[in-house]
Amino acid sequence: MTIVSVQDTALPVEPEPGTRRLSTAKAIQEALAQRMRADEGVFVAGEDVGPYGGIFSSTTGLIDEFGPQRILDTPISETAFIGLGIGAAVEGMRPVIELMFVDFFGVCFDQIYNHMAKIHYESGGNVRVPMVLMTATGGGYSDGAQHSQSLWGTFAHLPGMKVVVPSNPYDAKGLMTAAIRSDDPVVYMFHKGVMGLGWMKKNPRSIGAVPAEEYEVPIGKARVAREGKDITIVTLSLSVHHSLDVAEKLAGEGIDIEVVDLRSIVPLDRDAILESVRKTRKLIVVDEDYQSFGLTGEIIATVAEREPGLLTHASRVAVPDVPIPYARELEYAVLPTPARIEAAVREAMA
Amino acid sequence: MTIVSVQDTALPVEPEPGTRRLSTAKAIQEALAQRMRADEGVFVAGEDVGPYGGIFSSTTGLIDEFGPQRILDTPISETAFIGLGIGAAVEGMRPVIELMFVDFFGVCFDQIYNHMAKIHYESGGNVRVPMVLMTATGGGYSDGAQHSQSLWGTFAHLPGMKVVVPSNPYDAKGLMTAAIRSDDPVVYMFHKGVMGLGWMKKNPRSIGAVPAEEYEVPIGKARVAREGKDITIVTLSLSVHHSLDVAEKLAGEGIDIEVVDLRSIVPLDRDAILESVRKTRKLIVVDEDYQSFGLTGEIIATVAEREPGLLTHASRVAVPDVPIPYARELEYAVLPTPARIEAAVREAMA
Amino acid sequence: MTTQTALAADQRRELFEMMVLIRTFEEAMLREYHADKSPGFDIGAGLVPGEMHLSAGQEPVAVGVAAHLTTDDAVTATHRPHHIAIAHGVDMRAMTAEIFGRETGLGRGRGGHMHLFDPKTHFSCSGIIAEGLPPALGQAFAFQRAATDRVAVAVTGEGSANQGAFHESLNLAALWKLPVVFVVEDNDWGISVPRAASTSVPSNADRAAAYGIPGVRVEDNAVESVWQAAGEAIGRARAGEGPSLIEVHTLRLWGHFEGDAQGYRSDLAEVAGHDPIPTYRDALIADGVIAEGDAEAIRAAASDRVEDAVAYAKASPVPSADDALKYVFAEGARA
């Protein structure tokens, strides 16, 4: 098994158009399968990851190749099975544990933030916890306040876990491979809306070119998804696509938007953000997580503290500190929709 | 029982010096006792709140007056007893539930953030959850990575709960009274270092003048703890005292620091922050919580987005995204100590 | 059967009527849910978007338990809440309007089908499994402190009984002798995971021993058996004798949620044959409690009520986007 090892400093070369195209879900499955073939220590555990294949298809078909000893359906006991992942990782295995919806973190967060994330530090580096916690995020399909959250700001706030948030199939595969191979705990958060599921509205970019061989996308490197010179949008996950859609639309009006896809939020590629804003001096952060005390503030503050005079405009399009409502009209009023992004850009350019 | 009801718009008048002085712990006990006398629906439940009187003395003596039917020692089952608080609140009681250390939120956060905080919204305002979740925060006494965290940024990030963080006895009593009387869930976070405990190092200001009668400090109003014109420090809880100490020290050198004590972080008194920074144009946020994706970023971003050209300096003194280390030398290297605050001020003024 | 003698004919008829009402409701939800999601099922599309967990087959649990409750008693249900809500007397119009996301709904459209809150009947539910149990303790606590004989019923699925909240709640309830009845709906499946792959004992009733409380398992998914067991447990709770646990071996007639192809399901072929409603209808006819034609009349009456609620929901206004931030807090506003 050869692995295209991408250096930390170099962004991976995107595949030629015309190559094989996969959905994000299939890209994740492929990354898992290839790692499981390469490394006996990799296993997947979680609710409905077996015959069902993962509620959001992260594990479809894996049980057929790897069997129930390596693709394990668990009881609905998140504390127990995430802890199981921790213990197995400590003993040298490479568990991939699925938390079905990130919204369920409240029943098991102690294992995650006080154990998975802290053991390496508390042990003075003597104990490693090389596990991946993969979980579904996001709303937009009326699943209500307990099944539609993004919450990555909460994970990123607490030290000791890396947090990656792919927006497309190429990154999804490369980041999963990197996450499993990482010696650190990695929280891998996929938005349901970028998985390319047959039964949910999706952005066309949730299906895209993916190399067949294993490769890594480096954890901690942002990607300029679109170059532009007038204004910077820093964003991640599904919102990357909304931002690109708005950028395409407004390009016709002569507004040239740069879109930065963070891909990882821990570590956060602060240099990439600065680099873009140095060019545009205007910053909009688009985020499907709650607005206050989270990602959007961190990005703006990073620029403000590093180069206080730089910003001529800063604003955010995020969920305005309200539980995600059920009714479509309300939910779409609080999500960072293309319409809200567009309005924010127009305001910034006014 | 007369209640000094302070209007939302007016800051309470601080008591004359020479009046009765209490520790923060005693101020909290008094607020609880007075509310319990006034309202049969108020009860306190948590671990060791009975005969022990609360590990950090939040409930000392209450069981003697109110008995075990209203001051309830619970099993170590945070999910169950916080949920019990929620259900009792829904039925019209006014529970005060203690989570012994905020660090334990990981075992019970679902009840807190998905239930306590969301029921009011999900019910379209038809169900109220008037409960107080009180909890101890902070480090500085070598209690290690799982017993020294502040974590208020995590609570504040998630919508539906108010979050108050008193720094002194006067505010502690008034905010507790306001919290119990509030129709919303309030997370009441007291730093162990401001409680005025006999067995822990404390700032002298953790004992101070407290009126004997009931009064409220309004939730959502910051307080200018010290006026100054050169630089603004926005801070909260124990860090207020460190900041004041540094301000006193540097006043001798002609550096005039304004210290804003947030007191509440949800709602956040953004106007008070702006008002101060408009004067000084330099901002340091001092916070004992983890630095990234939390309070410090939110404060700086608030200023940057509201008045982009305003800030000539922004920086933060917080825990630099590391679990709190045990060894004193390491812990004090990551806490927002007076030394670090002073260094930050000097850098800002250079 | 002793259960049959304990119940008067009109009670038995009422149990049947309620089961039919619930089924009729769920069939209407099934119809409405799928009405506008094709071609190409899109979970977020249509008048009733989002996840939809229907309860067909589990009516005996809801009806047998709720028959002993008044709307002064509290009930907390799960992600699969409709049967329990209807049996407990939640207003069908307001509930349906909530499922349709309307301003007239129980939660003004903010909650949705997994978040039905009705203060009038002290009913609530939650989409986080087993996390509805702890709030029920608090309701029971409030009832106990007020020296009433009101009780709280907390429902959970068999899969969810392996969540920590289950253990903590039973222990605390037992310790404080709270007037709670825990009801486990064992429908053999937790989404795609069979009971044997989630639960280390054959019956959750055995787990009552871990808390020193009575535990019974009702094996036959018959409403009268549930009625009998629930009557005893609720009676105990009202009498101040503390909590009990009841597990009912019930049946998930349809998928976990709508859109679930159930490819994993080994027992699919037999499922329809175990539907508790025809069984009960036949028994009542055989016992002369209802006549052949009554069943149809009951069904027709149920249909009228359900269609009225659906029509009400559809005619109700959708919430205004301008109000999306309303109701985060009872007082004050976000800053």
Next chain:
Amino acid sequence: MTTQTALAADQRRELFEMMVLIRTFEEAMLREYHADKSPGFDIGAGLVPGEMHLSAGQEPVAVGVAAHLTTDDAVTATHRPHHIAIAHGVDMRAMTAEIFGRETGLGRGRGGHMHLFDPKTHFSCSGIIAEGLPPALGQAFAFQRAATDRVAVAVTGEGSANQGAFHESLNLAALWKLPVVFVVEDNDWGISVPRAASTSVPSNADRAAAYGIPGVRVEDNAVESVWQAAGEAIGRARAGEGPSLIEVHTLRLWGHFEGDAQGYRSDLAEVAGHDPIPTYRDALIADGVIAEGDAEAIRAAASDRVEDAVAYAKASPVPSADDALKYVFAEGARA
């Protein structure tokens, strides 16, 4: 007693020696902890600051269990970890250095007394009660997958057995037949809360029935009784027969943590009389296993080892403040 016949004289002597070693260690910690905190006890002051949970009285549990383990077996302990760590063979110097917050400590001073991690003996502990159980499942899982007969032991207090993690862990271990032994140290108190106010059943061993696994309670806090029960449970686990639960009715000789005045404690007067170490010493003398003078020699040898560790710790360098951010991640750095 049958337990006495099962053990050879040298084994009994070893058990006694280990108990004495642990007690000697805890006495040294008691001394060092309080040495520099007065006048006016300040929890954050001195060479050993922070909370300090000592285990005096609970030696029989640690020693009786660990006698069946090798350092290839895993152990997860609690906030009160020293006795278990020592019995399991954690290096005493490195452990003491950690408690003193030194760079030579198990965690280079980052962890402290509640966070002892020793990969050599697969030992760890956690300050969050009951949350040490789930990681033990994973260690057992790894051992099982590697087709070894290694086992994991997960320790918890009786108060902590009411935490959700307990339930989830026992169920999952039972279901997957993981080689884990759960050991509950019932010292009657969870800080100031007596067992009767936290636990709805008299014995946690009764809770084993909720998972279909063996559960035993050792009532007498005697090391040989623990040894016997643990031997069976660990034997089962090694043989692939799955987990067991053992509760030992043990004794908290001192406060919950140092500084605890124990005003709440009704049984304080009797406590010293139940110390298991003199009892065992007397029994061994009576049985001719050790002579009168041996006990003192054993104590002296223990003291030498403990004082060596304390001296080592005190002589070790404190971590450099410059390194405070080291070890957050194994790779890469924070941005």
